[in-house]
Amino acid sequence: MNENFDYIVVGAGSAGSVLADRLSADGRYSVCILEAGPGGDSFTIRTPGAFAAHMFLKKYNWAFNARPDQKLRDGEPLFTPRGKGLGGSSSINGMLYVRGQKEDYDEWEALGNEGWGYREMLPYFIKSEHHETLSGTPYHGKGGNLHISAPETAEYPMSEAFVDAARQAGFPCNSDFNGANQEGVGYFHLNIKNGRRFGAADAYLKPAMTRQNLTVFTDAQAKKVVFEGKRSVAVELRHKGRDRVLRANREIILSGGAINSPQLLQLSGIGDRDILENLGIRGLHELPGVGKNLQEHVDACVLAPSVSLVVQ
Numbered sequence: 646m647n648e649n650f651d652y653i654v655v656g657a658g659s660a661g662s663v664l665a666d667r668l669s670a671d672g673r674y675s676v677c678i679l680e681a682g683p684g685g686d687s688f689t690i691r692t693p694g695a696f697a698a699h700m701f702l703k704k705y706n707w708a709f710n711a712r713p714d715q716k717l718r719d720g721e722p723l724f725t726p727r728g729k730g731l732g733g734s735s736s737i738n739g740m741l742y743v744r745g746q747k748e749d750y751d752e753w754e755a756l757g758n759e760g761w762g763y764r765e766m767l768p769y770f771i772k773s774e775h776h777e778t779l780s781g782t783p784y785h786g787k788g789g790n791l792h793i794s795a796p797e798t799a800e801y802p803m804s805e806a807f808v809d810a811a812r813q814a815g816f817p818c819n820s821d822f823n824g825a826n827q828e829g830v831g832y833f834h835l836n837i838k839n840g841r842r843f844g845a846a847d848a849y850l851k852p853a854m855t856r857q858n859l860t861v862f863t864d865a866q867a868k869k870v871v872f873e874g875k876r877s878v879a880v881e882l883r884h885k886g887r888d889r890v891l892r893a894n895r896e897i898i899l900s901g902g903a904i905n906s907p908q909l910l911q912l913s914g915i916g917d918r919d920i921l922e923n924l925g926i927r928g929l930h931e932l933p934g935v936g937k938n939l940q941e942h943v944d945a946c947v948l949a950p951s952v953s954l955v956v957q
């Protein structure tokens with residue numbers, strides 16, 4: 646079995662699926678993507694209405710618990726789901742298609758990240774999508790990998806009542822949270838195609854898996870990135886119960902998500918010196934920000950007979 650690839654991508658979630666597709670597209674490079682979770686999918690992934698099942702089933706969910714915070718839920722640990730398996734969190738998420746706020750990208754750019762401002766990002770958002778009803782309008786694309794559908798929730802009287810109430814309370818109405826203005830009340834557009842979830846694996850990874858130069862390992866958890874000097878050269882992993890080492894000729898890309906990627910950096914000796922020392926990990930490169938400053942929104946569900954409202 647090949648143990649040597651040009652690119653090794655760690656994590657086949659939203660980001661990893663796109664990377665695997667793009668890097669293997671021209672056929673010049675061998676690309677390997679490692680996914681800790683299982684291959685395939687399931688009825689609960691495909692069926693939009695079964696979304697909540699993944700909050701109880703652990704097969705496709707890392708099901709983390711955040712450290713208790715006295716200000717939240719009286720200090721109870723906060724359940725922190727994260728997807729596991731092909732598509733990662735896009736296989737268990739709420740399928741709401743909402744781009745980041747314009748101001749957030751502009752702030753990234755202002756911090757020195759050239760090319761990450763909203764004006765530069767917008768053409769890529771448009772390129773990536775195929776919008777069922779808004780294709781060809783200034784903010785939406787046609788023919789891209791990501792299928793976006795118009796919401797059907799508008800047909801539910803409870804949803805209409807909720808939107809009406811917000812309107813009466815003075816909130817502006819908004820029919821497109823990815824358009825010129827993201828503020829207001831309205832219906833989300835969705836990553837759903839023909840009534841089924843259409844996650845990152847459906848959009849990017851699965852179509853690319855027919856290529857000879859793309860290798861996908863599932864049940865393959867990266868344990869450590871190996872360095873020669875300051876250059877990463879290999880990944881140690883546990884694959885279907887067996888320890889393996891894969892070497893990268895060009896690059897190793899971490900796309901294990903906002904929680905797992907910093908953890909893998911720390912396991913590899915990159916992070917805050919005190920944290921690494923306490924864990925008995927030999928430090929290779931001091932980078933104090935690794936594993937810090939994660940911001941996450943709270944999700945509160947209000948359940949009513951035959952309808953559930955999600956407030957974010």
Ligand SMILES: Cc1cc2nc3c(=O)[nH]c(=O)nc-3n(C[C@H](O)[C@H](O)[C@H](O)COP(=O)(O)OP(=O)(O)OC[C@H]3O[C@@H](n4cnc5c(N)ncnc54)[C@H](O)[C@@H]3O)c2cc1C
Nearest residue numbers: 656658659660681729733734738739740741867901902905
């Ligand atoms: C319950 C839930 C609901 C959400 N709802 C929405 C929504 O409605 N709309 C929206 O826009 N966003 C939503 N999100 C957020 C969105 O899904 C994520 O921001 C996005 O999927 C993150 O992409 P990612 O590639 O960074 O990580 P992920 O998609 O989480 O992918 C990381 C992948 O890496 C794998 N991995 C991790 N560590 C390793 C390792 N060491 N070795 C090998 N593989 C590894 C994981 O198993 C996973 O498959 C939701 C998220 C959750 C959890």
